[in-house]
C-alpha cells in the first residue's frame with residue numbers, strides 16, 4: 014500500500030516536471046531568414062570610363078598634400094596645379110607635414126623603387142572599395158618632366174591621374190597621353206568631380222549578412238557589418254530585439270572605411286517563447302550616408 018502511493022507520487026511529479034519542461038523550455042530548433050532590410054546608399058551618376066575604376070574619390074573634398082625635395086620651379090608648378098584644379102571644381106588642397114593624402118616627389122629614383130603607379134607618373138596608390146565608391150586613401154605624383162607651358166600642364170595632368178582620372182583620346186584634352194601647351198581640362202572632368210564629392214564624407218554602417226537560429230529559448234546569431242561610407246565610423250551598439258523585446262546589446266568597435274566585422278553570439282537567453290520576428294539594429298549617433306540600412310528584420314523560415 015505504501016509503495017503504491019509512493020510510486021504514484023513519483024509518477025505525478027515526473028509528469029508535472031515534463032509539462033513544466035514542455036512549457037518553459039521548448040527544445041524545438043527554429044531557423045530565421047531575412048524578412049526585410051533597408052536599401053543601401055546608391056550613387057546616381059554616369060562616370061563612364063573617365064576613371065581607372067568607377068567612382069574614385071578621396072574621403073573628403075579637402076585633400077592634403079606634401080611636396081618632397083622638389084626644385085623650386087617644379088614645386089611652384091605643383092602648387093599652381095593644385096590651385097588651378099581647385100578653381101574648376103569643389104575640391105580644395107592644403108599642405109601638411111605628415112600623413113598626407115597626396116605625396117609629390119621629383120626624384121626619378123622613386124619610380125623604380127615603388128613601382129606602384131597605375132599609369133605614367135601619377136596615380137592612386139591605395140584604393141579601398143566601400144559601397145559604390147572606390148575610395149582613394151593615398152595618391153602619388155612623380156614630377157620628372159619640366160613643363161614648358163605657361164600653365165603647369167604636366168603637373169595638372171599628373172594631379173588628375175592622382176584623382177583617379179584615366180587618359181583621354183582627345184588630343185586637345187589635358188589627359189591626352191602626349192602633352193602640349195594648348196590642352197585644356199574640359200568640362201566633363203570638373204563635372205564628374207563635383208558629382209562624386211557632392212556626397213558628404215560620412216560613414217555608412219550596414220548589415221551584410223545576418224542569420225539566426227533559436228534552440229528553445231536560446232538564440233544563436235551570426236552577423237557581419239561593414240562600413241561602406243567615406244569616413245571611419247565610431248563605436249556603436251548593435252541591439253537585438255525578439256518581437257520588440259530587448260534581448261541583447263553588443264558593442265561594435267570603430268570600423269575604418271571599407272572594413273567589416275563578423276559578430277557571432279551563442280546561447281543568448283530570450284525572455285519569450287514562440288518568437289516570430291527578430292530585429293537587428295545598429296544604433297549610431299553620428300550622421301551616415303544611409304540610415305535605412307541600419308535595421309534588418311528576420312522572420313521564421315518555413316522549411
Ligand SMILES: [Zn+2]
Nearest residue numbers: 132133134190
Ligand atoms: Zn598620363
